[in-house]
Amino acid sequence: MAYKGRWISMTELESFAARENRIDAILARALAGDRLGEPEATALIECGDAELPRVMAAAAELRDRCKGRDVTYSPKVFLPITNLCRDRCSYCTFRKDPGDPGAWTMTLAEVAEWSRRGREQGCIEALMCLGDKPELAFREYRQTLAALGVRSTTEYVARACATALEAGLLPHTNAGIMTPDELAMLRPLNASMGLMLESVSQRLRARGGVHQWAPDKDPAVRLRMIDEAGELKIPFTTGILIGIGDTPAERAQSLLAIRASHERHGHIQEVIIQNFRAKPGLPLEDAPEPGAMEMARAIATARLVLGGAMNVQAPPNLSPHEIELFLAAGINDWGGISPLSRDYVNPEAPWPHLERLKERCARAGFHLKRRLAIYPEFINDEWVDPAIRPEIGRLSDRISAEV
Numbered sequence: 001m002a003y004k005g006r007w008i009s010m011t012e013l014e015s016f017a018a019r020e021n022r023i024d025a026i027l028a029r030a031l032a033g034d035r036l037g038e039p040e041a042t043a044l045i046e047c048g049d050a051e052l053p054r055v056m057a058a059a060a061e062l063r064d065r066c067k068g069r070d071v072t073y074s075p076k077v078f079l080p081i082t083n084l085c086r087d088r089c090s091y092c093t094f095r096k097d098p099g100d101p102g103a104w105t106m107t108l109a110e111v112a113e114w115s116r117r118g119r120e121q122g123c124i125e126a127l128m129c130l131g132d133k134p135e136l137a138f139r140e141y142r143q144t145l146a147a148l149g150v151r152s153t154t155e156y157v158a159r160a161c162a163t164a165l166e167a168g169l170l171p172h173t174n175a176g177i178m179t180p181d182e183l184a185m186l187r188p189l190n191a192s193m194g195l196m197l198e199s200v201s202q203r204l205r206a207r208g209g210v211h212q213w214a215p216d217k218d219p220a221v222r223l224r225m226i227d228e229a230g231e232l233k234i235p236f237t238t239g240i241l242i243g244i245g246d247t248p249a250e251r252a253q254s255l256l257a258i259r260a261s262h263e264r265h266g267h268i269q270e271v272i273i274q275n276f277r278a279k280p281g282l283p284l285e286d287a288p289e290p291g292a293m294e295m296a297r298a299i300a301t302a303r304l305v306l307g308g309a310m311n312v313q314a315p316p317n318l319s320p321h322e323i324e325l326f327l328a329a330g331i332n333d334w335g336g337i338s339p340l341s342r343d344y345v346n347p348e349a350p351w352p353h354l355e356r357l358k359e360r361c362a363r364a365g366f367h368l369k370r371r372l373a374i375y376p377e378f379i380n381d382e383w384v385d386p387a388i389r390p391e392i393g394r395l396s397d398r399i400s401a402e403v
């Protein structure tokens with residue numbers, strides 16, 4: 001019997017029909033606002049090519065209901081405070097050891113200068129990005145901290161945040177694993193903070209896995225910190241990194257873990273769906289990168305699992321040819337884009353030119369808009385520390401005046 005252009009048996013036909021009927025039922029539930037469980041999320045992220053257009057259409061419809069046709073980005077300065085890191089992920093070119101070519105720790109004078117230049121070029125966010133707890137691994141770095149007059153990396157990041165604030169930018173810190181006390185130290189100095197979950201897969205921590213030598217990538221440790229940020233009322237960014245040895249089912253489980261934390265605390269302001277990029281000189285240099293349709297499945301599943309109100313993001317510099325596809329799959333944000341500093345985690349991937357990105361969004365039926373490092377729904381007394389509220393209010397008024 002012919003089915004969709006090819007000959008198949010009656011058994012295959014019944015299997016196809018059952019699968020399509022199941023996908024349609026899951027999509028109907030998602031559009032009705034039902035809470036999808038693991039079997040449904042897994043079915044969506046593992047959907048076949050025939051089902052994917054319907055999955056994407058449902059995700060886009062859910063996005064449109066809550067977000068309309070605006071798609072946002074945050075104009076930022078990427079500040080790599082230090083690229084020293086005690087973790088050794090087998091896909092990372094950002095981290096260095098002391099003495100390696102390119103190893104560095106920014107001075108506060110550099111933070112001030114970069115922030116000033118960023119503000120002059122229209123930036124609003126200062127992204128504080130750095131390695132995990134280098135003082136636990138390197139004596140040389142402990143000496144550096146002492147010379148800087150601080151006892152920990154987090155204390156130095158606090159000074160960097162204060163410097164960026166003085167220059168008129170809103171800090172967003174992604175400093176790896178921090179304790180509740182460290183999170184509380186940074187809360188008055190940050191509009192929001194973040195930590196990528198990456199994956200709930202414990203396999204990736206096993207011998208031969210990409211996180212074997214990365215204790216801070218333990219999923220339980222990362223989920224605990226994400227929860228602790230929620231307990232402290234910190235607007236939070238997290239997300240998944242696909243293509244590092246994870247399976248589609250594990251991606252679905254990771255999205256469900258993020259949703260569970262958000263249901264407990266209400267603090268997840270955005271979820272990033274990020275694709276692995278292979279880089280020369282690393283153990284994964286020959287590993288296959290996720291394809292466009294893999295990303296589309298993950299984005300659409302994130303939208304349908306997390307709901308229309310969640311802000312779902314995909315980095316445009318990592319998939320420059322998939323702008324229209326990702327919009328069709330349900331995103332409503334492009335994340336941070338810098339006119340000044342490169343993406344130090346993925347230096348081979350330049351940021352998109354904003355005018356061209358705006359034109360492509362417009363042709364797809366979307367309006368590209370600037371946003372703060374904190375989303376509008378979190379700008380209230382529950383989520384904003386009084387110390388940073390005036391600066392957030394000032395920049396929020398500026399953004400509102402542009403609309």
